[in-house]
Amino acid sequence: MLHIPLWKRVLIFGLCALGLLTAAPNLFYSRVEAHNDAIAAAEKAGFETPEQAAARAGWPDWLPSGLVNLGLDLRGGAHLLAEVNVAEVYKARMDDLWPELRKALAAERATIGAVRRAPGPQDELHVQIGTPEQMAKAVAIAKSLSTPVVTLTGVGQSDLAITASGDELIVSLSEAEKAATDDRTIQQSLEIIRRRVDEVGTREPTIQREGEDRILIQVPGIGSAAELKALIGTTAKLTFNSVKGRGSNPDAAPGLGNAVLPSADENGIYYTIDTTPVVTGEELTTARPEFDQNGRPAVGFKFNTSGARKFGEYTAANVGQPFAIVLDGKVISAPVINQAIPGGSGIITGNFTVEESTNLAVLLRAGALPAGMTFLEERTIGPELGQDSIDAGRIAAVVGFAAVVGLMVASYGFFGFLASVALCLNVAMLFGVLSMIGGTLTLPGIAGIVLTMGMAVDANVLVFERIKEELKNAKGPARAIEKGYQMAMSAIVDANITTLIAAIILFVLGSGPVRGFAVTLAVGIVTSVFTALSVTRLLVVIWFAWRRPKTITV
Template identity: 75%
Template sequence: MLHIPLWKRVIILGLVGLGLLTAMPNLFYARVEAHNDAVAQIEASGVETPELVAARDAWPSWLPSGLVNLGLDLRGGAHLLAEVQVADVYKDRMDGLWPELRDALRAERATVGTVRRAASDPGELRVQISQPEGMARAVEVARTLASPVVSLTGIGETDLEVTGSGDTLTIALTEAERTATDDRTMQQSVEIVRRRVDEVGTREPTIQRQGEDRVLIQVPGIGSAAELKALIGTTARLTFQPVISRGSDASASPGLGNVLLPAADEQGVFYVLEQSPVVSGEELVDARPDFDQNGRPAVSFRFNPTGARKFGDYTAENIGQLFAIVLDDEVISAPQIQSHIPGGSGIITGSFSVEESTNLAVLLRAGALPAEMTFLEERTVGPELGQDSIDAGRIASMVGLAAVVLMVVASYGLFGVFASVTLIFNIGMIFGLLSVIGGTLTLPGIAGIVLTIGMAVDANVLVFERIREELKTAKGPARAIELGYEKAMSAIIDANITTFIVASILFFVGAGPVRGFAVTLAIGIITSVFTALFVTRVLVAAWFHWRRPKTIIV
């Protein structure tokens, strides 16, 4: 007869209390945010300044400190939509393949004669041989350089398509390898952008792939889209290339297998470099802002063992030669090799400011983007606009809550009051769960909460209407209440399961604002069912056992 065991009541009320406790830090958002930032900075640097200590101690360490992260539209920040030029990677693959193919064909000089690289499309490698009758052997040698395609859709296929016609050997990537390369390029681009953004300590950035060759980047709290582009807009492709000559003629022909690049710091100066680098930034394992021997800002670097060996071997064999350090197709430094440089470490000098050397170190440490990014859309959301959105969402939520409370109290009296109390618990638990999982609240997410406020009462309405029906036939109010909850449960669960399925589809298929709405809607469904079926029932049972009414009005 409307009896709930003590252990069940303890668990139910304990979960409610836990949800409200984890939601509480959001009432003191600025203080808790400063506390979390101070704790993270102290742990990272190991230095406790008076300001950091004061911010850390402004919130008790024994209390929960998880916050609901505010999305771009609420906090302000920058939005970019970038297109990755995946075709650039094909050209890099062909450029990297040329030295290996050249050496392999030179070993067959007696059969194929001399070899030289011919002009070709960016995604192809064309090689001319002086003895066309040896073309079959040249094709055979080139095919030995092919590797299996590393993808689920390219099992059993190789990555190179080799053909020969006349005296020209043509090598290109197979279709399966192009598809696999595109996927790897996009995954690498997303990950490197994420690492670069994380380097500056921003909160909850949204960085995800859209379509075949686009990346959506949303970073709350950053000053402007221009600032974000400065951080991630460069490929930061670092290479170390041999210098052939130095001059001032921008129209000079560099020759086959070479490239003409401008000097970054010297107006009108150009370098002719070998196209194939000795070492690339992919073999870099560390880069840090530093100062050179003259006290000027610089960047120190260190290679992995493979890069260190190639760097050491080249410097040992080319003492006295110029060696260009190239960043994004500009020669930022071309020092003369004075001696063998073992260990794979060195320093990049140039006309840097301290800020520029720090930013360059961040870019190099995060890794080079595999291909250039073209920004198709950029938008800056100011913090004032974000605060306006928060205020508007707060007003909408309060108006919706007040309207629902008035309606349910007017319709069901004291039982409506119970439903209203649990509705407030429900909202608190939504914020508590968002804080625990580190969820991000967006403007559409606020819309999901407002919708949840209306939906949360539906379950109570089903229960109360069922109790009204049972009062006409049941023996006593206690039995009517008990049957009302039992018989309404299936309808409540069915209705909310279908809504939860829709929210899940929105989350996995949608992007950006749609996912923010889906998250709060799904969490709201869970908390609504819990509060309607269990919390309200505990309140009703407690009231009933306290007052022992002979009749009830629902």
């Protein structure tokens, strides 16, 4: 009875020590943060300034340096809710289609007659033909320019909806293509915004889709909403460059006019490219997932007039050679030119899945926002307000902790004191786990910590009350303690599993601060069960082995 093997004791104390060690950097938040920022800046620049060296020396390198990230409501920062104007994409598609359709119809001028673009809604292309009797032929020509809509579930209906009214041919995007275009537009916008925000080194930004056509952007640590809007408006650097070589040495001499860039997808692979681009992302008009002639997923792209001319001349002179698609200083793809591409439209083939081709199309279009955005909501949370939230949360946590400890000691005496010691370790381990996983602490997260304190001692209350019942049944103290933990186990596990399920549902269905609360609650459940069933029990066993009491009072 009341025996815990040595290996289990070492494991329990070891986990507690690890939790305390990983949580310790949060007690010196500013110093450790400066240490981490200095290391990151030096690695990015390739050298270290004296100021960075001093900041790095402020915290020992051999100690853990993980921190709990502070959310927008605690650190301060900017909050934006943007609506993506997807209708602009429909208009751009129709404008891009018109030259191609005009050329195809002009080839049949003898029967169709003269063609011209007529006024119409922005998301529709109205074409007036000279011979209305030949409208069926004009419709067939327009349909020949359509392509199947590619989705993750396969090939669907045509991307163009074509009708006729009198002497006018009316072309618009089909409903399936509009839905696919909306999704691509939002995903491209998310990718662009995420890349722009990540460049400035902000911590734990929240960038996610809200509803059909809105994007929520929350960036802690940035000065103002106006600064964030300016940052989002920046254009990504997308270029198409000729490839001079491929290898695994990042320090290889590239030669005059060349550069060595890492591959985005192939670890340890570097490409030597000509720094003068063949074409740039500003000349790319579209990129979308398609299927090649063999039915395999691929990515189709198209340049504007100037880009098509330059790309056509380059591909004609470099058949069989690879060219690099470079996005933000990384080679995201390096396909081989199979044939000359004079029309400005091409296809990138490879061992893609449909999802990979869709993602590559997103990356290709990530050079510029695919559509304008209207900012519906702007908020700037100053660091002073964030500090006020931290102070208020700290006071709430301290008051809650003191109340719980006071109640436990008053109710259960020395056993309540041992439960309070375990509670301290529980909070420390909670912060340690959040630091290791890079979790973000928000104001609702602090509420989750306070809730965890109450739930942690709730398990001890069940155990102690069960020990009382066993003592009333004339059991000896050792047997009563042993039975108390055994009989309360199922109730503790059941209660915490149901709460953990609720936390998982909040995380999956929630967003922003709700997720922060869910993460804190879930981690707190795990640490509180561990401390209640292992740490408190070990402390009771050590005390009992030391004192050997004939009777106990709980």
